Amino acid sequence: MLSQPINHISFNQPMNHTDAAQLYSLGQHLPEAGELMGASIIFRRNAEIYGEGEPADYLYKMLSGTAMTYKILSDGRRQVGGFHLPGDIFGLEAGDAHSLSAEAVSRCNVLVVKRSALVAMAGRQQEIALEVLQVMGHELRRVQTHTLLLIRSAQERVAAFLLEMAERNSTGDVIEVPMSRQDIADYLGLTVETVSRTLTQLEILGAIELSSRRRIALRNRSMLHRLNC
Amino acid sequence: MLSQPINHISFNQPMNHTDAAQLYSLGQHLPEAGELMGASIIFRRNAEIYGEGEPADYLYKMLSGTAMTYKILSDGRRQVGGFHLPGDIFGLEAGDAHSLSAEAVSRCNVLVVKRSALVAMAGRQQEIALEVLQVMGHELRRVQTHTLLLIRSAQERVAAFLLEMAERNSTGDVIEVPMSRQDIADYLGLTVETVSRTLTQLEILGAIELSSRRRIALRNRSMLHRLNC
DNA sequence: CGACCATTTGATATGGATCAAGCGATGTGG
C-alpha cells in the first residue's frame, strides 16, 4: 500500500491507462497519513477532512461512508453544501483554497488524490481533462438544484431530500440516513424542529415510515413527488 | 465578419495563439445569426439567449449589457440563478442540454462560441483546458455563495446583492441596476414587495440612496457590510 | 442504572408572503 497506480482514479468508469510511475503522495496535514504514500484514508465519524481556507492540494473520492461539506457563517449558523456518498468526488475547487469545510458524517474511506498530479495528467491526456470537467459540471448542477430547493416550502424541501437520498442510495424503498437531523436541517436551511415536525407529518400522511432514527422507509413515492413539485 | 480567429476568445486575458482556420459557426437557432459565421450577437432586452433543455452547443461571453439565467418552477415561480455582466462567461453546462434559460436583461452584445470547437481546442492545448476549468470553478463558487445568500434575512440578502453589484460594476459608489425589482426578488428568493420595502428601509437607515429606479448610490458601505455578515 | 445527547412535541413570536390599493414614470393616440 505504498503506491497506487494511476488507474485507481475512476471517475465514472475506471480508466484504462496505466501510469504506474505516477504516485499520489499524501501531505502530512492529512490525518493518519504519516509518511505513507498511500491514497486511501479512513476518517472517523465527525473527523475533519479539510477546513475552509486550507490549500486545496488534494481532491477526494468517497469509497465508503458519507461526508458533508459545510460553511459556518459569522453568526454561528451552519450551511451544509452537500452530502457525499460512495462514488462522489469532492474537494475540487476553483482557486487554491477550499471554500467549504468537509467532515465525515459516518466513518468513511476516502481516496485522496494530489491535485497537481491530476492537473499534470489532465494536461497530457485529454480524456482526463474532460472527465474533470464533467465532474465539475456535475457538481455545478447539483449545487444549482440545491439552490432551487432553498426557495421551497419546508415540506417540499424535506420530500426532495428524501427522494434525493433514495435515488443516490438506491437500496429499494428504505433509506439509510447517516446524518443527524441537525445536519439535514442545515442542508435544507431549516431548523431541527421543523425537520422533525415535517418528518412526522409525512409519516402521518402515509408517505414515509420512520423505522428508526437513521432509517426511513418510503411508503408512497408519488406523494413525495407531488410534494416535491 | 465571416470568420473569427481563435484569439478572440479571451477568458481572463486575451490568448495569444492564433488559429485562424478555426471558425465558430453559428447555429440557426440563434436569433439574428442567419447563415453568418460571425461570433458576436446583439440581443434585445428580454430576448431569450437560450432555453432550458435546449442543446448546450454554444457558450457565451458577455461583451456589453446584462443577462440573467433562470428557471421556472412547476408552480410558476421563477428562480434567477445569476446575472451576467461584461466579461462573464455563461452557458457552460455539465451535460448536453442547458439546465437553465438565459435572457437579456438589457440590450446586450454577446460573443458566441461553439462548444465543440472549444472542447477540441482544449484537447490540444492544456492552457485552454485549464482556463475552462477555471471558468467553471469560478461559476461553482458563485453559485455556492448564492446558496449561502438564500438562508439569510431579507435585509442581508438585499445588502449582499447591492455589494455584489457594486463590486462587479465598480463605478464608484453608484450602481447601475439594469434588472427590474422582480428580477432582483427572484434572484434573492424574496417577493417584489419585500425587496422594495427593504430598499426604502436601507435608504431610511442612510445606507443607500435611491437616485432613480435603476440607479442606487451606496452611502455607507460599512453598514451594508455589517448587515451582510 | 443513570447521565447525556438527539429527537420529538408543544406554545408562542415574528419575518416575510399575500392581498390590496395608491403612486409615478413612460409611452400612445388623439
Next chain:
DNA sequence: CCACATCGCTTGATCCATATCAAATGGTCG
C-alpha cells in the same frame, strides 16, 4: 402637447409558515 392607459414600483394591512423558546421523551453508552 396633453389626456389617458399601462406597467413597474411603493406602501399599507393582514395572515401564515417557520423560527424560537421550552419541555418531555427516548435511545445510547459509560
